Amino acid sequence: MSLGRLLRRASSKASDLLTFNAGSGGSRSVLDGEIIFSKNNVCVHPTEPLPGLAEHHPGYLCVHLEKDEALGSTLILTWVPNSRIQRQDEEALRYITPESSPVRRNPRRHPRRAHSRPPPAEEEEEEEGGGAGENLNSELQQQEEGDEGSCDLSADEVSRDSTLGSDSDTFSSPFCLSPVSEALAESSGSVFLDNESRDMCDESMTHSASSASSLDSHAPSENSHSQGVRWEEQQKVMALEQLCGVFRVDLGHMRSLRLFFSDEACTSGQLVIASRESQYKILHFHHAGLDKLAEVFQQWKCCRETQLKDQVSDEKSCMQFSIRRPTLPSAETHPEERLYRRLDVATWLRHLNHSGQVEEEYKLRKAIFFGGIDPAIRGEVWPFLLHYYSCDSTSEEREAWRMQKRSEYQEIQQRRLSMSPEEHSEFWRKVQFTVDKDVVRTDRSNHFFRGENNPNVESMRRVLLNYAVFNPDMGYCQGMSDLVAPLLAEVQDESDTFWCFVGLMENTIFISSPRDEDMERQLMYLRELLRVMVPRFHQHLTQLGEDGLQLLFCHRWVLLCFKREFPDTEALRMWEACWAHYQTDYFHLFLCVAIIVLYGDDVTEQQLATDQMLLHFSNLSMHMNGELVLRKARSLLYQFRLLPRIPCSLHDLCKLCGPGMWDSRYIPAVECSGEHPDPQSCPYGGTATPLPPPSPQPAPPAEGKKGSKTRDIFNFRKPS
Known part of the structure; x- marks a missing residue:
């Protein structure tokens, strides 16, 4: 008997043993962390076709139970690409065997199998015909009796399940995944297979560092072409992140689930x-399994099935479930607060594959x-956040890239040193005089710059002078030394610091250039955020007139990235949170709003004038709680992204940040605020009348009849 048939028989027995009702009665209560649904060969597809990307990207999907204070119990859905399971990626397998899983609490020893060569055909058939089925059946019996069991399945057998798609009843057993993931996670060998076993997805993510990261692309002959190439590569990398990354969500925090059936049996x-x-x-x-997942949703007490108006009564083409929550998460904190620990050395290394490429960039x-x-690895991680290194570059490519950029840095410095007397005189007057005054008083309390004739101070001086030569349009502005000093102290290499600073100035929004239009754009966004999220404070600013709306008290926050407002340890945490570009490219503005929410009550209660307001916030310098401000800013971002509609003036706050692991970006409904030259024609399609709260429920596809191919793109609409 084949392995697939044995597993399907085991699945049917498991279904008899397990009745899932989230602990509200039933034949057996589900354990915290127990997997209640698993299915291989579940695909994700690109939302838009891109050259070099396959249409199908199969993976392993599982749903497990976790305790939740608000819901009583919640379901965690995880999808892991088959490519990562096939190469025994321990970090990916931790997703599908959670820490609270009974398997993780009661580990069992499994015989280890070598993966360097496939077993002979006779041995493989014997193993499929007896060992796997007997182990699974014995485990079912032993789990019922509370004993420890054993299951000897390998990564080869996990990946082999993707070939069982020809059968419409591919197994979906609640017990089949935990032993597999445990056996793989306990392997003491290499985490990765050889290059021949890596699939197209991983090969597509390998790009040369010279084409994937180009900070010094100012040659006129190559400018337009290189920008086009970088844009295409960024689109491909973003698509691969969605397709080949782990997708993991708490279904209790979702809004709705919809199932579209494409066959008569309602299984696919x-x-x-x-x-x-x-x-x-x-x-x-x-290859089937969707009906089994529908049964799980029907038995989950927080899932309410709703009837669609356009559903034909005599046929079942789709199902819709709304998530019913007893209480919504508190707006005081982000619901994922405290779920993530600081990125330490061990965690960072788990994000690097055997070639040194960063995997799961979104995560x-x-x-x-x-x-x-962790401060111990900032010097290694910051260059990635500042676009000096490309996440898909290998260790060898990064080393070659460093040598190339080091040579370019020496050429820039040589240009500065070889100036003519007239050029040097003008450069000294416009740049060097100010730099020489600033560097000797920047971060002198930091032991890295402390003391007389400190060579690190001279390195900081050279970085700033060379940057003024590299970017003469920007030159040097007071405050740049405050940004370079922490970079140099953490990276501790002059050339690398220079190129990280270039990335900070060119590739991140978390820095306002001294140009008036850039600063005014930042202040306009901040004023609109205050109007939407802190209306009382915004009303006070409006009463103060033009002086109040200039927000003079927060200019230093934005220009110096909060470095004068908080101790270095807290300020650098804010820098990292902003450089992460998670869910927004403008997190520094939410930090500004958080400071106002937490420390601005006196301004409104005492009706402080503009100069008094400036003095109030200046006196708070180095006396505010940075961690509290960070938590509040994250909660404000969470609240902002839940707004059913936003003014068109804040539209750009949503459009730049990528979708991450989702298929769609965050694009809420837009309401025209009239804050643009032609109020009759909103450039973002905003409406002047208030919009009803949109419902993120995808409409049935136009080709959603039975037996037809369903579209990949769905439009969200409110059900009638």
Whole structure:
């Protein structure tokens, strides 16, 4: 008997043993961390076709139970690409065997198998015909009796399940995944297979460092071409991040789930998960299993099935479930607060594959956003956040890139040193005189710059002077030394610091150039955020007139990145959270709003004038709680992304940050605020009349009849 048939028989027995009702009665209570649904060969598809990307990206999907204070119990859905399971990626497998899983609490020893060569055909058939089925059946019996069991399945057998798609009843057993993931996670060998076993997804992510990261692309002959190449590569990397990354969500925090069936038996089709932020993810069940997942949702007490108006009564083409929450998460904190620890050495190394490429970039940025970075590895991680290194570059490519950029840095310095007397006189008057005054008084309390004739101070001086030569339009402005000093102290290499500073000035929004239009754009966004999120404070500013709306008290916050407002340890945590670009490219503005929310009550209560307000916030310098401000800013971002509609003046706050692991970006409904030259024609399509709260529920596809191919793109609409 084949392995697939044995597993399907084991699945049917497991279904008899397990009745899932989230602990509200039933034949057996589900344990915290127990997997209640698992299915291989579930695909994700690109939302838009891109050259070099395959249409199907199969993976392993599982749903497990976790305790939740508000819900009583919640379901965690995880999808892991088959490519990462096939190469025994321990970090990916931790997703599908959670820390609270009974398997993780009661580990069992498994025989280890070598993966360097496939077993002979006779041995493989014997193992499929007896060992796996007997182990699974014995485990079912032993779990019922409370004993420890054993299951000897390998990564080869996990990946082999993707070939069982020809059968319409591919197994979906609640017990089949935990032993597999445990056996793989305990392997003491190499985490990765050889290059021949890596699939197209991983090969597509390998790019040369010279083409993937180009900070010094100012040659006129190559400018337009290189920008076009970088844009295409960024689109491909973003698509691969969505397709080949782990997708993991708490279904209790979602808004709705919809299942579209594409066959007569209602077993295959698509699962569309819609978040409360109006983003969606489509998972394709090409080889059955969708009906079993529907049964799980029907038995979950927080899932309410709703009837669609356009549903034909005599046929079942789709199902819709709304998530019913007893209480919504507190607006005081982000719901994912405290779930992430600081990025330490061990965690950072788990994000690097055997070639040194960074995997799961979205998850890495999320971890940095919530937990920060251990100071011991800032010098290694910051260059990635500042676009000096490309995340898909290998260790060898990065070393070659460093040598190339070091040579370019020496050429820039030589240009400065070889100036003519007239050029040097003008350069000294416009740049060097100010730099020489600033560097000797920058961060002198830091031991890295302390003492007379400190060579690190001279390195900081050279970086700033060379940058003025590299970018003469920008030159040097007071305050740049405050930005370079922490970079040099953490990176501790002059050339690398220079190029990280270039990345900070060119590739991140968390820095306002001294140009008036850039600063005014930042202040306009901040004024609109205050109007939407802190209306009482904004009303006070409006009463003060033009002086109040200039927000003079926060200019230094934005220009110096909070470095004068908080101790270095807290300020650098804020820098990292902003550089992570998680869910927004403008997190520094939410930090400004958080400071006002936490420390601005006296301004409104005492009706402080403009100069008094400036003095009030200046006196708070170095006396505010940076961690509290960070937490408040994250909660404000969470609240902002839940707004059913936003003014068109804040539209750009949503459009730049990528979708991450979702198929769609965060694009809320837009309401015209009239804050643009032609109020009759909103450039963002905003309406002047208030909009009804949009419902992020995808409409049934136009080709959603039984047996037809369903579209990949769904429009969200409010059900009638």
